[in-house]
Amino acid sequence: MTVIELAETTGFAIVSLPDPKREVKGAYIGDLLSWVMGRANQDNIWITIMSNINVIAVASLADVSCVILCEDVSLEDDVLKAAKEKE
Numbered sequence: 001m002t003v004i005e006l007a008e009t010t011g012f013a014i015v016s017l018p019d020p021k022r023e024v025k026g027a028y029i030g031d032l033l034s035w036v037m038g039r040a041n042q043d044n045i046w047i048t049i050m051s052n053i054n055v056i057a058v059a060s061l062a063d064v065s066c067v068i069l070c071e072d073v074s075l076e077d078d079v080l081k082a083a084k085e086k087e
Contacts (some may be wrong), residue, residue: 003066006045012068015075018087024065033058040064049073056082 004020020038028040029047033054040046040062041083048055056079059067069075075083 003045006066014085015037015080017066018084022065028062028064051075051079053079053082056086057080060086 001022001024002020003017003022006024007014007017012029023043024045025043026041027047028036028043028044030036030039031048031050033050036046036048036058042063043065044062045066045068046059046062046064047070049069049071051069051073055067
């Protein structure tokens, strides 16, 4: 499954989608950033309630396919800008 297929199937709102055809190969759910860095696998989706700038850095380091924000969490403008810059 690709990121865009996941979004379309679930109805998730897309905030930034630099690579819609990126593969999804599993999921990691967690909010402790150091655990995510050490345990999320490449091409996982990462499900979290965290929305600060560090989420972008950790997502990039872990090379996850996408980040899914749950519990109605939203991104501040500076975090969204960083997400778009880092793709």
